[in-house]
Amino acid sequence: MIAPLRILIVDDEPPARERLRELLGDLGSELPTQVVAEAASGPQAIALLSECAPEVALVDIHMPVMNGIEFARHAQRLDHAPAVVFITAHDQYAVQAFEVNAIDYLLKPVRAARLATALRRAVSGPGPGREQLAKADPGPRSHFSIAERGRITLVPAAEVLFLKAELKYVTLRTRTRDYLIEDSLSQLEHELRDTFIRVHRNCLVARAAIRGVENLRGATGAEEGESRWGVVLDGHAEPIVVSRRQWPAVKALIKR
Amino acid sequence: MPDFRSVGVLTRILLIVNACGLLAALVRSEGMNDAAEQFARIAVTLEPALLASAAALYILSHLLSRLPYWAGLSLATAMAAAFAALTGAAAANAGLGTAATNAAWHALYAVLLSTVLAAYFDLRQRAFSPALSEARLQALQARIRPHFLFNSLNAVLMLIRRDPKRAEAALEDLAELFRNLMADNRELVTLADEIALTRQYLGLEHLRLGERLRVDWDIDPSAEQALVPPMMLQPLVENAVYHGIEPGLDPGTVSIRAVREGDRLLLELANPYHAEHQRRQGNRMALANIGERLALHFDVDAALDTAIEDERFRIRIRMPLRRSGAKKTASAR
Numbered sequence: 395m396i397a398p399l400r401i402l403i404v405d406d407e408p409p410a411r412e413r414l415r416e417l418l419g420d421l422g423s424e425l426p427t428q429v430v431a432e433a434a435s436g437p438q439a440i441a442l443l444s445e446c447a448p449e450v451a452l453v454d455i456h457m458p459v460m461n462g463i464e465f466a467r468h469a470q471r472l473d474h475a476p477a478v479v480f481i482t483a484h485d486q487y488a489v490q491a492f493e494v495n496a497i498d499y500l501l502k503p504v505r506a507a508r509l510a511t512a513l514r515r516a517v518s519g520p521g522p523g524r525e526q527l528a529k530a531d532p533g534p535r536s537h538f539s540i541a542e543r544g545r546i547t548l549v550p551a552a553e554v555l556f557l558k559a560e561l562k563y564v565t566l567r568t569r570t571r572d573y574l575i576e577d578s579l580s581q582l583e584h585e586l587r588d589t590f591i592r593v594h595r596n597c598l599v600a601r602a603a604i605r606g607v608e609n610l611r612g613a614t615g616a617e618e619g620e621s622r623w624g625v626v627l628d629g630h631a632e633p634i635v636v637s638r639r640q641w642p643a644v645k646a647l648i649k650r
Numbered sequence: 651m652p653d654f655r656s657v658g659v660l661t662r663i664l665l666i667v668n669a670c671g672l673l674a675a676l677v678r679s680e681g682m683n684d685a686a687e688q689f690a691r692i693a694v695t696l697e698p699a700l701l702a703s704a705a706a707l708y709i710l711s712h713l714l715s716r717l718p719y720w721a722g723l724s725l726a727t728a729m730a731a732a733f734a735a736l737t738g739a740a741a742a743n744a745g746l747g748t749a750a751t752n753a754a755w756h757a758l759y760a761v762l763l764s765t766v767l768a769a770y771f772d773l774r775q776r777a778f779s780p781a782l783s784e785a786r787l788q789a790l791q792a793r794i795r796p797h798f799l800f801n802s803l804n805a806v807l808m809l810i811r812r813d814p815k816r817a818e819a820a821l822e823d824l825a826e827l828f829r830n831l832m833a834d835n836r837e838l839v840t841l842a843d844e845i846a847l848t849r850q851y852l853g854l855e856h857l858r859l860g861e862r863l864r865v866d867w868d869i870d871p872s873a874e875q876a877l878v879p880p881m882m883l884q885p886l887v888e889n890a891v892y893h894g895i896e897p898g899l900d901p902g903t904v905s906i907r908a909v910r911e912g913d914r915l916l917l918e919l920a921n922p923y924h925a926e927h928q929r930r931q932g933n934r935m936a937l938a939n940i941g942e943r944l945a946l947h948f949d950v951d952a953a954l955d956t957a958i959e960d961e962r963f964r965i966r967i968r969m970p971l972r973r974s975g976a977k978k979t980a981s982a983r
Contacts, residue, residue: 406896406899407801407805407858407859408858408860409804409805409808409809409857409858410801410804410805410808410858412808412812413804413805413807413808416808416811434899435899456797456896458896458897458898458899459897459899483796483797483800483801483804484796484797484799484800501800502800502801502803502804503800503803503804503807504804534926536926
């Protein structure tokens with residue numbers, strides 16, 4: 395006998411999770427499954443991934459804080475990431491994005507037969523790629539994710555002070571510590587333009603963290619192209635040097 | 651018959667009559683300085699008669715709206731003519747021409763102006779009647795998100811096995827909601843009806859959102875019989891749930907308040923504000939739709955404004971307090 399398929403259900407609405415469990419129960423004779431965990435939100439589901447090791451995640455798109463597509467993007471950082479089956483009630487934008495990027499999805503109310511097909515397809519073939527998912531959800535992310543020793547750490551975007559490109563990686567700094575992330579700075583700049591501002595070729599700063607500017611004249615080692623100004627951040631001792639090119643944009647932000 | 655208690659209608663009457671007075675002054679005059687003098691001379695008799703007529707129309711608006719159109723129009727015209735004749739005669743006493751001819755001339759002016767105004771309001775109403783049926787269509791289009799329908803059906807499907815009785819009640823509520831949605835939504839309805847419908851809707855939302863959705867009602871009993879555009883409260887509350895409750899993990903409260911402010915009805919809704927969610931969605935469709943329909947029913951007498959206060963999104967709607975029994979709208983006879 396084959397081992398039952400290990401399933402994680404992610405939906406913020408309890409009745410919707412219950413309904414999926416019922417359907418999986420109905421399918422039991424032809425497709426044995428085991429619900430290893432349920433989560434009411436993306437971050438909760440991410441935290442469960444490493445210990446529950448689900449093979450398939452049934453994920454609602456429209457959820458508070460982190461939508462289903464963003465969950466899938468973070469989950470992909472794991473080596474043994476679960477295959478994701480997206481479910482949506484009626485989210486015009488999500489459905490459009492899925493169609494355009496050829497990502498499979500189920501519509502609520504879910505039919506047992508469609509669910510079975512989707513589960514079989516999910517375990518047999520490769521799911522949507524990183525690129526496809528990124529295109530389907532171009533909006534600002536709610537969290538950054540870092541994969542470490544088979545676990546995913548989530549850092550809420552609101553806790554980030556600044557992002558700095560250094561050699562191959564981007565350093566993400568919160569009040570308490572640093573993380574290395576793999577995203578590219580220019581892509582992040584575009585995605586997070588409402589909440590972050592570029593102050594230097596290699597640095598994006600959270601607009602909300604900026605407390606003011608400081609004149610750095612006299613400070614040693616000012617490089618070419620750098621202005622004599624630095625932004626002072628809440629929760630970070632050292633001011634961050636502003637480039638001459640970005641100074642007008644920073645100045646405009648401070649004045650407001 | 652237009653609603654003479656409406657600020658929009660009264661403003662239009664004053665503007666049009668004064669414009670006619672100005673036109674007459676320009677025709678009579680020989681230069682710019684002369685025009686001002688001529689207008690002043692006209693205003694001496696025009697303004698008292700106009701203001702008295704407007705006041706009389708305001709006071710008698712209920713009577714006029716109950717009469718057949720032609721009777722109402724004749725009465726209104728006769729009133730205006732009488733006031734004009736009186737001011738004409740008074741001006742004659744002040745030494746400008748003889749009383750009898752002056753009174754007759756002014757009455758004739760008043761009849762002409764009344765006819766012009768009646769024709770204007772008639773045309774305006776005709777121009778807006780398609781808009782009213784449009785309002786019904788809009789009400790259909792923008793109301794109840796498909797998102798809500800499918801999620802509710804999903805929740806009911808889950809209930810069918812575990813709690814068939816509740817599933818039945820939920821489907822009945824859903825049927826009722828859609829019956830209202832597809833009804834002829836042109837006539838005003840009482841606030842009490844809108845509240846009953848909204849409670850049914852909230853019952854369905856409770857099924858799927860459970861503890862996360864809290865509702866705080868504060869309805870002034872004397873406001874319950876006020877007439878409001880149909881399908882107004884439910885979409886606003888649906889909006890509040892969609893933007894205020896669904897994006898949050900923690901329980902949130904939607905507060906709904908209705909009070910009388912003299913002869914006006916104040917409707918106030920508030921829900922938690924989620925800035926990140928707003929950035930992603932930015933859906934103001936429902937609000938724009940309700941603003942348009944308020945304008946169609948109440949013209950400039952209704953106001954809708956929104957604000958973000960203490961992390962809560964707040965909508966305030968003020969409209970004239972009309973009660974069932976005196977069913978009249980500004981643009982529907």
